[in-house]
Amino acid sequence: MKDTVVKSNRGNTQLIHFLQEELDISATSIAFALRHSQQDSGPLPMILWQYGLVSIEQLEQIFDWLEG
Template sequence: MSIQTRQGGELQMSPSTYSRLIHFLQEDLSISAASLAVALRHREQDPGPLPMILWQYGLITMEQLEQIYDWLETV
């Protein structure tokens, strides 16, 4: 698995895994580029796992959040 947990529980991933995550979000879950941009802007101000930020701001559903974490477990 290419995902590692940092002290404090924040997920760290390799650039290739991050790129695959973005592709998964856009292609498999149909998350818009605009929604991702909003989440990334908020992430700069309040760092945290991208999937959680997407969910906290109502950009994805709980079901999609679960799908993302299921996907992350397989990479």
């Protein structure tokens, strides 16, 4: 279980870096989405989109990045 959490945290760190550097998503928006993803138990990209913090095109870019 601990290994899964560590991998998840590493993945989130890389994802957050991608969101900030490549998509220019603000740290405030990411923090907001992270809080809601923990409360709603949803994936971070979907929370960002659900609250209008990324466009559908950006969401597609995120999923492409995650697949890569």
